[in-house]
Amino acid sequence: MEAGIEPEDIGQNQEYAGRLEYHGDKKKDCTLKITDLRERDSATYTFRFITDQTRGRYYGDPGVTLTVTGLQVKVTGGHQDKTLTCSTTCTLTDNPTYIWYKNGHKVKEDTSSLDSDSFSDTDSYSCAVKGHEDLHSPAVYGPRNTSVSVSPSGEIVEGSSVTLTCSSDANPPVQSYTWWYKKNGGEHQSMTGPQHVFNQIQSSDTGEYYCVSQNEMGTDRSRTMNMDVKCE
Known part of the structure; x- marks a missing residue:
């Protein structure tokens, strides 16, 4: 075991609730059965026994590594x-x-x-x-529920720091995020990345913003967000 790291007691983990069966005799046999196996059950498992002696806690190191694969x-x-x-x-x-x-x-x-x-x-x-x-x-599917969020929320004041975040549900995960924006009625321009940070936002940043997420299955566009930057 890694020094100073206490292994998790899977008997207390809700992920395993109703799926553990102990078949050992608590003396020479520590057989454990996991039912309804899932890919996230992949881990290294060790047994532990505790005595009534000081420091009487022992682990079956190095344990057994279980790898669960699926389609x-x-x-x-x-x-x-x-x-x-x-x-x-x-x-x-x-x-x-x-x-x-x-x-x-x-x-x-x-x-x-x-x-x-x-x-x-x-x-x-x-x-x-x-x-x-x-x-x-x-299941694999194209991006869906693509949306834009603003942090901090509320009124946006010139000179403040503002972060725009694009999020989307997709499998495989989103490969790229593209932002499209039009400031003060100008032409549409683009920028990339899941986030865009205005360190000192200006009134000239007022405009329409939306993002497009893409993975191997397709693309999805968020609704347009109208951002209004107030002068101090």
């Missing part, structure tokens, strides 16, 4: 000719049949790859292996 949809190709591939590091039987789902509904039985030139930014896609339909991959 994953990988996205390749361009915006108009994407390919979705259902992959796993698990060993499967020869030539398994894959089942593809769109928005949770079965759409096709196919090989591990799904080709289409009509994927929608607003739809989600997942896969499973035939015979194990209850074990879906996490």
Whole structure:
């Protein structure tokens, strides 16, 4: 164990609630069964026993490392000719049949790859292996619920520090954020990054702002925010 680091008691962790079964005899056997296994259960596990002696706390070092893998949809190709591939590091039987789902509904039985030139930014896609339909991959989908927030909130006064943040729900994660803005009726201009910081905002920064998020599946635009900077 790493010096000074107390391992977590998984029996007290709600993530494991109802999923732990102790099969040991508390003498020579410390067998533990974890049911309904999840990828986030991947960790190094050790047993611990405590005696009534001073400093009588011992760990089964180095423990057992558990790696949990599952199906994953990988996205390749361009915006108009994407390919979705259902992959796993698990060993499967020869030539398994894959089942593809769109928005949770079965759409096709196919090989591990799904080709289409009509994927929608607003739809989600997942896969499973035939015979194990209850074990879906996490869904992949284009950005959604893209929004702009301002910190601090409230009235914006010239000379203050203001941060604009663009956020979005997406899987795979957002690759890029692009801001578009038009100050005082001028032309639209762009800048990149999930945040834009005005260290000393000016009245000339008054204008319309929105952001566009993008991942391998598509793009999504936030609503336009009208920012009004007050003179001191």
